[in-house]
Amino acid sequence: MEFETHYITPDIKLSEFNGKYFKTEVVFEHHILVWFISGETKIIQADAVYTFNAGDIFLIPRNQLATVINYPKDGKPHKAVAMYLTKDRLKDFYSKNKPTAKSQPLQKVYRFTKHPLLESCFASLIYYFEIGENLPEDIANLKIEEAVRILRSTDSSVDGVLANFEEPGKINLSDFMERNFMFNMTLEKFAYLTGRSLATYRRDFKKIYNTTPQKWLTEKRLKLAHYSILEKQKRPVDVYIEVGFENLSHFSYAFKNYFGYGPNALATGIK
Template sequence: MEYQAKYITEDIKLSCYQDKFFKSDILFEHHMLIWFISGETKIVQSEGTYIFQQGDIFLIPRNQLATIINYPKNGLPHQTVVMHLTTPWLRDFYERLGVKPKPAAAQKIRHFRDHPLLQSCLSSLVPYFDMQELPKDIAHLKIMEAVTILRSLDPEIDGMLASFEEPGKIDLTDYMEKNFMFNMPLEKFGYLTGRSLTTFKRDFKKAFDTTPQKWLTQKRLELAHYQFVEKKKKPIDVCYEVGFENLSHFSFAFKKHFGYAPTSLLAARG
């Protein structure tokens, strides 16, 4: 895979994937504002699947699990400008404003298709990536410009950006049933449910009467079977969307669990 990245600071980068595709299961540590120059991204979250492409601008909230699949498209690489809106920067920004909004009820992706102000702000960053010496404080000023535009576009955005709480202890069964398809270390699942790794494993055993790995594998394979039969999806798409890292491992596990290969379901379609 050929990947290239250029940085203004560690919080603003120009990202480019030249290969066929790139897939990753991610927990976003910071809010991310992304502008698409070319290519396509599929983002799978517990509440649904999003597809973004050239011209799209979207904001992904922090502490959200997602499967990200990046594709080149129309002969062009997958290329984006990415701006991290970090907790320290936002905390300072909102303290200066004296704004203390109520936390947003739903931390969901915000989509701003072809918005002229945001597009102008993010596209103006591109020339800076090739400069050896940058104007003083340009990154800070550009992030401030972007956040100011976001606040003017979405009256509820403060509830997302100015929420600095860490995940608290929540219902383990409900959370895992919604997020089992994300291939995260158990420590991350523990963090997101407000538990240490030891407490997570203990509570998991109590809730599901099995180990996390056995339960996760079974749930992912059952979802894969549903995607084949009911949604008519292809193995290569299903494999990555349900939490497996490669097609050969997925096919082996599927056959071992169900007694037949995913390709037999495709053949049965006719």
């Protein structure tokens, strides 16, 4: 099997992937803390690209658009343990522990490379995955609280993220879409992240762009792909993922239909 996921609690899982690569575009409902055992992950956001390898530990804040691409590496599978830090659990924690940092926007991905305390916290869970047993609830609660306490002691600014329980408010739709159009998310997700119902999102979008979201998104992604191939000398096989297309054949068809020549023709200078 190429992809397997094992849970020892609803909030703690071990995933293993042995295929060529696995790509997904997500908005995490909860903060997620990840420990890499092997393989490589690339996380693409509007303003940054992060690459993580074996031994890295990172925290992805909730409600952030991201393209996640997982690869096996050095003959080993992509393997990682992930811990979800849910709002309910964090609200309970911070009702007893005062935050040391002010609430801040949930934007950056936090990296904790080869952190011995976090590694020890995660490594202690491996036994339960190996024997295939669920982690007792009281121990699971202690392990997640241990991870949160280590995060706070390592980087005091993390409190400003973990203790921020606000939901997305209505924001400037144009600014958001111009920064995030390359993420292949549903219109419902785009609407939610801009603080709108789907009907209001469609109506506001029409007022700004005088077209449909689907048409605008396709054109923006194709134009970005054209620029990346022509100006940055990127290969079409690499570009289509980065600009939000699901597969190469659909990308090539849409590209040729829009520009009158295919992406490979542009890459080789034969049009």
